[in-house]
Amino acid sequence: MAYQTSVGNTLYSFPDLKTLLAKASPARSGDYLAGLAAATYEERMAAKIALADVPLKTFLNEALIPYEQDEVTRLIIDRHDTNAFAPISHLTVGDLRDWLLLDSTDSVTLAAVAPGITPEMAAAVSKLMRNQDLILVARKCRVIxxxxxxxxxxxxxxxxxxxxxxxxxxxxxxxxxxxxxxxxxxxxxxxxxxxxxxxxxxxxxxxxxxxxxxxxxxxxxxxxxxxxxxxxxxxxxxxxxxxxxxxxxxxxxxxxxxxxxxxxxxxxxxxxxxxxxxxxxxxxxxxxxxxxxxxxxxxxxxxxxxxxxxxxxxxxxxxxxxxxxxxxxxxxxxxxxxxxxxxxxxxxxxxxxxxxxxxxxxxxxxxxxxxxxxxxxxxxxxxxxxxxxxxxxxxxxxxxxxxxxxxxxxxxxxxxxxxxxxxxxxxxxxxxxxMAITEASGALREIGRGHHLLKQLPFVSGAA
Amino acid sequence: MDLIQHNPWDELRAHTSARIALGRVGSSLPTAEVLKFGLAHAQARDAVHRPLDFATLRSQLEAHGFRCLQVASDAPDRPTYLLRPDKGRRLQAPCAARLQQEAPAPELAMVLADGLSAIAIQRHALPLLELFRQHFDTDWANTPVVLAEQGRVAIGDGIGEALRARLVIVMIGERPGLSSPDSLGIYLTYQPRPGMMDSQRNCISNVRPEGLPYALAAHKLDFLARQALRLRLSGVELKDDSSLQNVLSN
Missing domain, CATH: 3.20.20.70 (Aldolase class I)
Known part of the structure; x- marks a missing residue:
């Protein structure tokens, strides 16, 4: 399926989802080396604009690397948790960015939807996010x-x-x-x-x-x-x-x-x-x-x-x-x-x-x-x-x-x-x-020659 | 007054060249250590960007009796070289045509490529070649030594093919480390032609006096070159069993 957007009189068309993602990606040498990067600044923005309108559900139906050919694709699709996905299933990629940034989308909410998010959805939304967005949302995620x-x-x-x-x-x-x-x-x-x-x-x-x-x-x-x-x-x-x-x-x-x-x-x-x-x-x-x-x-x-x-x-x-x-x-x-x-x-x-x-x-x-x-x-x-x-x-x-x-x-x-x-x-x-390496505050203490760990150096050499 | 909190475990430095026991000012590195690090990085950066002085190298090699040729890759400058490894691997078309007009290699083609450190080639290529010549018996007077500008390892494939060499040996400046701006790598490829895989090559790396010294490197190279020609292959199937102990004890 092709993705399109117009900027002024220019129609930008992207033949498939992986091309759209590649063209929407912030500039980096590896994508140029692969021949995948946007040719102009405007094409990159056109791709981002088109990507923002893609429903998240599309990522479940259009595999970037065919399911039959790749066990990582199979893992992604087979492990996708539909229940976890439900609260965001109606969103587009652009909506997902907005939703992630809401104050009400807190650590508990993010942990609950995580199994419903595929790597491609995460990559897609990141391409629409500024550095501060990437920081703000990551900071809300709790992984222990x-x-x-x-x-x-x-x-x-x-x-x-x-x-x-x-x-x-x-x-x-x-x-x-x-x-x-x-x-x-x-x-x-x-x-x-x-x-x-x-x-x-x-x-x-x-x-x-x-x-x-x-x-x-x-x-x-x-x-x-x-x-x-x-x-x-x-x-x-x-x-x-x-x-x-x-x-x-x-x-x-x-x-x-x-x-x-x-x-x-x-x-x-x-x-x-x-x-x-x-x-x-x-x-x-x-x-x-x-x-x-x-x-x-x-x-x-x-x-x-x-x-x-x-x-x-x-x-x-x-x-x-x-x-x-x-x-x-x-x-x-x-x-x-x-x-x-x-x-x-x-x-x-x-x-x-x-x-x-x-x-x-x-x-x-x-x-x-x-x-x-x-x-x-x-x-x-x-x-x-x-x-x-x-x-x-x-x-x-x-x-x-x-x-x-x-x-x-x-x-x-x-x-x-x-x-x-x-x-x-x-x-x-x-x-x-x-071990008297740090104060209770976590600050480093001064280590003297008589420190316990230093006196055990022969042990460490012995371990060697 | 000493502003620096020194570390009383500096004796451990005897066991490693890692930057340990640096001391601290608050949480941070003392000025002297920041400057030492900055200097090492500057030297590594210069090694990447400094062009190889091909004219001087060529005249030195010729003075020592080596037959020199000169080529360039498809990468016209350093920025292109860094961004487009594919171009650094390819021999410029006119150079390939010119090499085909040259007398073919009797057995070996030697390639000296600037790679990521010109000073590695500038410092180590000639002494290494001389030692290798002492070990390895071939028609050295007619063996081409090809100087390759903006070259990566695989440029040897096109050079070796154009010169109809049985074995191409590429000496190249390796990616500089902070404490090793002049490390040289050696790659051997049997029956070279464009499109060879890395698994079809043998490598000797970190050649420099503080790393793998010339004598050991030349000994390994001699062993691998003989084996490659005898077994008619190079790469993962050719194991480096050269007994370094013999060299060390001599």
Missing amino acids: TRFRNTIGLPGHLSVRLQPNHPTDDVRGIAASLLDGLFYGSGDATVGINPASDSLPTLMRLWQMMDEVRQHFDIPMQSCVLTHVTTQIQAIEAGAPIDLVFQSIAGSEKTNASFGVSLAILREAHEAALSLQRGTVGDNCMYFETGQGSALSAGGHHGVDQQTCEARAYAVAREFRPLLVNTVVGFIGPEYLYDGKQIIRAGLEDHFCAKLLGLPMGCDVCYTNHAEADQDDMDSLLTLLGAAGISFIMGIPGADDIMLNYQSTSFHDALYLRSVLGLKRAPEFDAWLTR
């Missing part, structure tokens, strides 16, 4: 998840401690881990991106983190970000795995390029659940996503990169994750060119995920060939803090020496807490106070 602590409470912010090392040196990783703990980071997870994929190397990483956690009785969860099939193997071999990680995307073909499918993810989820390692909850999956991955893998089916990204959240939603992380600026300037595009994408991803009911965090980041710098990251970080982001990354000095990109630091998290009054996960916060 639990494993050994509680993530996502209002007024709280967690941090994934990312202590990577280029050769997986266990002492090097432990050094960054300690640095992060002393700076009050690590309540979302301690998650290592390993350089190696050899099982013995990975086993040492899981064991080291588990020994440190148990020795100091830290209410945290750890994770090694290796392929999900390797983690299933490791669970069978007895590895102490808290969270199971995987990168996911919004089409079956893209997921296949990552070596995963819904069936493999289901197997991994069941394996993780079987360990029953959570103490306050059983959300045990950690997913990463990012705009551009579908095009990069040749799996976008002519769908714009932001809509592809939102479809990945349907995959995440299926497995009740503890954490979902959009690694927004990692992919490079051919997908998100500069600070402006990275900031917009970060806000869109956070909004869409929260609207769909996911515990969304963001790796606020960029590579050195993108037109961006730490000032842009400060802006996005602050905006996401205002939007109620569930967690951010904590990397020593914001410099990942393994993955060669820049993200946010332990200091950056302290900045955000200070400016916006955001607290850590309560269980972790209590531990920090008990």
Whole structure:
């Protein structure tokens, strides 16, 4: 079905829904690279105007990627909750924006409709929203998840401690881990991106983190970000795995390029659940996503990169994750060119995920060939803090020496807490106070040479 | 008066080059650390945008007895190069025609592409090529060394095909990290032709004195090149079993 709108004497026609969505998407290099972006500013606005009039029901009848060809489409359609959708089923995309912004549309209402909203509806409405709309509505969404602590409470912010090392040196990783703990980071997870994929190397990483956690009785969860099939193997071999990680995307073909499918993810989820390692909850999956991955893998089916990204959240939603992380600026300037595009994408991803009911965090980041710098990251970080982001990354000095990109630091998290009054996960916060790392107020204490944790350094080296 | 709250765990720096124990002023980074980070980022940014001095590199290579040719990709400038990876992978049509007129490669075609870090090629390409020449026995006098401007890895496919090479070896500037603005990558592709998949290549990455040193890189390259020619393939089916221990102990 074609979608049309006239601007003056020009008739703009869009042959199908995916073309309409792509042309309505805010400008970004990846959609130009794919040949999907609007050709002019006016065409982009014409597409937005036409999109505003599309009834939400259309998204249930016109699949962007055919149902028969794609298991993510099947998941989206088969899991759609008609009852939850009922209160908004009569709305158009433009109406949905208005409805979301109403004062009367509160946290409880948003949580109730979440299962009735498809990723495509979320992506569509985001294209009509300004940055402040994305912040305002995301802030109203409450998504709370639990494993050994509680993530996502209002007024709280967690941090994934990312202590990577280029050769997986266990002492090097432990050094960054300690640095992060002393700076009050690590309540979302301690998650290592390993350089190696050899099982013995990975086993040492899981064991080291588990020994440190148990020795100091830290209410945290750890994770090694290796392929999900390797983690299933490791669970069978007895590895102490808290969270199971995987990168996911919004089409079956893209997921296949990552070596995963819904069936493999289901197997991994069941394996993780079987360990029953959570103490306050059983959300045990950690997913990463990012705009551009579908095009990069040749799996976008002519769908714009932001809509592809939102479809990945349907995959995440299926497995009740503890954490979902959009690694927004990692992919490079051919997908998100500069600070402006990275900031917009970060806000869109956070909004869409929260609207769909996911515990969304963001790796606020960029590579050195993108037109961006730490000032842009400060802006996005602050905006996401205002939007109620569930967690951010904590990397020593914001410099990942393994993955060669820049993200946010332990200091950056302290900045955000200070400016916006955001607290850590309560269980972790209590531990920090008990360990005399923070004051009861949450502020860092001065750490002297005689500090308990420092005196235990030989233990940490021993764990290595 | 010391304004900075120092961290008494700086001894842990012995175990990692990560930016740990930076200290703080309030919640924030001390000025010296902000400046250090800014300098590293500036160097990485410059590495991306600084053009490769092809004339100097060419004369150095020729002085060392290498047979040099020069080509360009379809990306006319750096902004296009960054936005359109497809153009950086494609050999400019007139260059392809010109290469076909050249004497064919006896066995190997070497490609030096600026990639995302010109200084990686400027600093490391010549010493690496010299070491590789010592290891690897081929008709070096006639082996073409092709300098490729605004090139990505796959530009080697078109170059290798035009020169009828059995194996193309692309040395290219990698995406600069904050503490590694001059990292060089090496890619080997057997029987190159446009449209090759990444899974059909072998890669040696992070070549620089502080990363993978020249001697080790040349040793790995020699091993992979010999194996690729012997097995008539490259990529995932060709495993890097080169025994680095031998090199390290020598």
